[in-house]
Amino acid sequence: MKSNKRITHAYCIEAEEVLPITGAMLFYFARPERGALSFLCSTDTCRKRGVKVTGVNYHVPPQEQTKHQTAHYRANPVDDHDASCEWVGIEGDVGQRLPGETDRQLEERKAKLKLNDFIDVFDPTEAGPEQGNEPPDEQLDAGEGGGVRRNSRSGRPSPMRHSTNSLERLVQCYREAKDELSKEEFEALTIQVKGLGEVSLQSYFRPIEWARLGVSDRVLFGGARYKKYGAGFSFTFFDKHQGKPISLYVKSATINAYRYRRYWFELFEQAENVAYFRVYALGTLKEREDGKGYDLSVDDLRHLAIVLGPQKAAEPPRE
Ligand SMILES: [Zn+2]
Incomplete structure (x- = not known):
């Protein structure tokens, strides 16, 4: 049978697990070797029959540009799915x-x-303090949330397809909704946030200039300039808080423990070519001790998502 639903998850042969498309993207960039990924249908009966699914744009880092190239899965026109397929x-x-x-x-x-x-x-x-760091064993949740997550505590797969603990996935959903839906449709979207309840998706994302001190109940976002800082990195936001600069600093030890660091290194290599980075963080804003600015700190790198800004305009030809 033909699949006629939107496929949000697929079995990645190389990762040996079911992943949402953002999970496939993180996995693609985090591997030491690069190479196309292959996907099979997430439903067991289809997978056993070798029913392929196509992954689109998972090898393209998300970037702000005129046309949003959303990564997604689509059904393979040749392969038939089992009647029991989800x-x-x-x-x-x-x-x-x-x-x-x-x-x-x-x-x-x-x-x-x-x-x-x-x-x-x-x-x-959902993630403990160690989640998102190098997995202690192969049973660790891939960090993407959603999908057939192997819950490290119970070992049971979770059937929740539209639930996630991954900020990366939430950010891509937010960006797609903002780009593709009408204003009214976008404003109609709500989300259940653990510990917060139901909020509109729009209000869960807050421009950094409107951040409240000491509270981390919203995803703060803004354009920022990247700077290599020792073996770590920092972002300085363009928007200020009460007229003072806001920075986010990540130490080398923290980034070296992060499972998807190679993905970020890939983005940082673009620092010279893009106008800025758009940074999304579930973090806490605090005034610096010297009173000269504010620091945005995230307790877990899974609470940070980075999107490339548009390419810098080409230099005008020299006379
Ligand atoms: Zn199927």
Whole structure:
């Protein structure tokens, strides 16, 4: 049978696990060797029959540009999926109101169905302090959240496709929603955040200039300049807090323990070519001891996501 639902997860042969597309992207860049990844359908019966799925744009780091090149999966036109496949069937009839569904909920459901990947539940607390660092054993959650996560405590797979603990995945969902949906559709989107409850997706993201001191209940974002800082790095935001500069500094030891550091190194290599980096962080803003500025600190690098700004304009030809 043909798959006619949006495929949000696929089995990556090289990673040996089911991943959302952002997970495939992090895995692609984090490998010491580069090479195309191969994907099979996430449903066991399809996978055993070798049903292939195509990964699109997972090898392109996210970048702000006129056309958003969203990474996604799509069905292979040749391969037939099993009748039991989770991607076969009709994706909830968008024209039809579900029992008890309000106008707002219907609008939201319609909007979400336009996205390649969307998140209903975000759990920033799920990862322990060691999560996202080098895995102590092969059973560690890949860090992408969603999908068939091997829960390191229970060992049971989680069926939650639209739940994640990955800020990277949430940020890509937010960016796609902002670029692809109308203003009304975008504003209709909500998200359940563990520890916070239901909030609009839009309000969960806050420009850094409006950050509140000492509180880390929103994803702060802003354009920033990258600087190599010893073996670590720093970002200085263009926007200021009460007229003073805001910086984010990551030590070399922290970055060296981070599983997906090679992905970031890849982005940093573009520092000369892009106008800026867009930094998204679940962190805490504090005034520096010298009173000359503010530091944004993140307790876990999984709470930091970085997107390339647009390419710098080409230099005008010299006379
Ligand atoms: Zn399938």
